[in-house]
Amino acid sequence: MLPVGHRLGLGRPSLHRTLSRLSLSCHSATVSSKVIPPRYASSSPSSTTQALPALSNRQRLLRTEPDRKVTQLLEDLALGSVKAHPFRTRQKTFSKKGLVSTYNPLDPPIKLPPPIFFAGAYKSQSIPEPSGLEVAFVGRSNVGKSSLLNALGGPRVHAARTSEKPGLTAQLNFYRVGEAGIWVDAPGYGFAFAKTGAMDAWKQLIDDYLSKRSKTLKRVYVLADGRHGLKVNDKEFCRHLNGFGIKFQIILTKCDLVPRYLLARRIHLLHQDLKEYSNAMPECLPVSAYTGAGVDRVRRHVLQSTGASNVIAASRHAAAEHILQQKAREADDARVSPSTALVLGSGGRKRLEKSRQWLKDSKEEAEREWRQAGRIKDKAERGKGDKGMESRDIMKRGRADRSGAGRAKGVQSSYKR
Ligand SMILES: Nc1nc2c(ncn2[C@@H]2O[C@H](COP(=O)(O)OP(=O)(O)O)[C@@H](O)[C@H]2O)c(=O)[nH]1
Numbered sequence: 001m002l003p004v005g006h007r008l009g010l011g012r013p014s015l016h017r018t019l020s021r022l023s024l025s026c027h028s029a030t031v032s033s034k035v036i037p038p039r040y041a042s043s044s045p046s047s048t049t050q051a052l053p054a055l056s057n058r059q060r061l062l063r064t065e066p067d068r069k070v071t072q073l074l075e076d077l078a079l080g081s082v083k084a085h086p087f088r089t090r091q092k093t094f095s096k097k098g099l100v101s102t103y104n105p106l107d108p109p110i111k112l113p114p115p116i117f118f119a120g121a122y123k124s125q126s127i128p129e130p131s132g133l134e135v136a137f138v139g140r141s142n143v144g145k146s147s148l149l150n151a152l153g154g155p156r157v158h159a160a161r162t163s164e165k166p167g168l169t170a171q172l173n174f175y176r177v178g179e180a181g182i183w184v185d186a187p188g189y190g191f192a193f194a195k196t197g198a199m200d201a202w203k204q205l206i207d208d209y210l211s212k213r214s215k216t217l218k219r220v221y222v223l224a225d226g227r228h229g230l231k232v233n234d235k236e237f238c239r240h241l242n243g244f245g246i247k248f249q250i251i252l253t254k255c256d257l258v259p260r261y262l263l264a265r266r267i268h269l270l271h272q273d274l275k276e277y278s279n280a281m282p283e284c285l286p287v288s289a290y291t292g293a294g295v296d297r298v299r300r301h302v303l304q305s306t307g308a309s310n311v312i313a314a315s316r317h318a319a320a321e322h323i324l325q326q327k328a329r330e331a332d333d334a335r336v337s338p339s340t341a342l343v344l345g346s347g348g349r350k351r352l353e354k355s356r357q358w359l360k361d362s363k364e365e366a367e368r369e370w371r372q373a374g375r376i377k378d379k380a381e382r383g384k385g386d387k388g389m390e391s392r393d394i395m396k397r398g399r400a401d402r403s404g405a406g407r408a409k410g411v412q413s414s415y416k417r
């Protein structure tokens, strides 16, 4: 019988080499920590029990398996760029609004009045008194805060100025958006060429703003670039917000520039990282102000956080009413005169009867939907009544403050176009 090495087609010297390599690897598996110290181990003997070094963000990203739910959501919202397969002749196209597969006629995009600028504060003294429930958009410079605010206002809204150059918005800008409350566009942080003095002034302004708005600021939206996720200063700011006890949510912007598979992984990682902040909303909102994908979802979150769920309910009710009218018209059109019924014969009559029954059923379903939407709307209106009171009280208090000692402060509108 041939030795093992010959049966495997190995000559004697190569067999020797293989066996010696095998024994070396077996040996090194048991004693490697002593013989060949790993590169990350320090020279001290206790280093063998030391934990592995933290992975870089890129390494973590590449080792993550995306959540299927997240991938499905991105697909539904048409978020993330999709490259055509090299052998595919036709590239998948998306509508400009980004809503392709999940367009629900009962939940059409919500229309809001355009945001109206009413105050700007470049220093703490100019911060206006609270006059309603607010949400603020904060993030690094050039991340797309002003672009998102415009996109949330609706198509062709240019209330906030946007720029390719970072650091354009240098003050807190306040916009009133009808029932949706007040939206605040904050100046960006983390601008690479910002001077330390500017950074300190920014911190002071934001801290004063946060402490003045302990009751009326309902949520801070921390915007992060979808291509990078949370950077060090974003995390620092999130910890700061956590300290203030303010609820915040991450919005990932510019998602049209990131491949979908990477975006899904990034979101999955982000959801894990968010667990360390007690005041963070557990899910982030991916969006692209450029294509409009995901904007309506963010708008709904903003409306809910300012207690304006009645706007969402009213939109659903209006859509249900529209569908009901359409169904009623279709059911009416399907009515057949007795003379036509005679001409059709028994087969034709049966088919006609079936389609009429189907139309009747769908009309009834639309009616049920409309009634339910009406109930939800009434409930939301009643809920809003209480919140409205709260908001009115705040307004009254603001007026009283201004008429008294606070008059000198006033509202300085330093916004220059
Ligand atoms: N591709 C893409 N570009 C965007 C998007 N949102 C903003 N931008 C661009 O990013 C730049 C900075 O936007 P801006 O809103 O001024 O950022 P801000 O400094 O955070 O207010 C502008 O050139 C925008 O056109 C987006 O969703 N997709």
Ligand SMILES: [Mg+2]
Residues within 6 Å of the ligand: 145, 146, 147, 161, 162, 168, 169, 185
């Ligand atoms: Mg801006």
